[in-house]
Amino acid sequence: MWKVIYIAKDISLAKSLGKVLKDKGIITIxxxxxxxxxxxxxxxxxxxxxxxxxxxVNVINQSLLYDNNLLNDID
Numbered sequence: 001m002w003k004v005i006y007i008a009k010d011i012s013l014a015k016s017l018g019k020v021l022k023d024k025g026i027i028t029i030x031x032x033x034x035x036x037x038x039x040x041x042x043x044x045x046x047x048x049x050x051x052x053x054x055x056x057v058n059v060i061n062q063s064l065l066y067d068n069n070l071l072n073d074i075d
Contacts, residue, residue: 002047014044
């Protein structure tokens with residue numbers, strides 16, 4: 001069973017966070033919720049296995065807090 005742990009503002013941020021999770025050994029699924037004319041815009045759900053949700057949330061929180069590069073490209 002999969003659980004949504006984060007909704008990213010765009011696919012770029014979602015892919016960056018997905019890579020961080022993958023590097024920690026956590027499997028992810030990205031699910032784009034809406035599509036605008038530009039495919040790179042729109043909210044993207046990040047899903048992980050239910051049993052890894054707590055760890056994944058902690059990894060994302062630490063990444064967003066300590067890695068300013070994840071948020072630099074977003075405006």
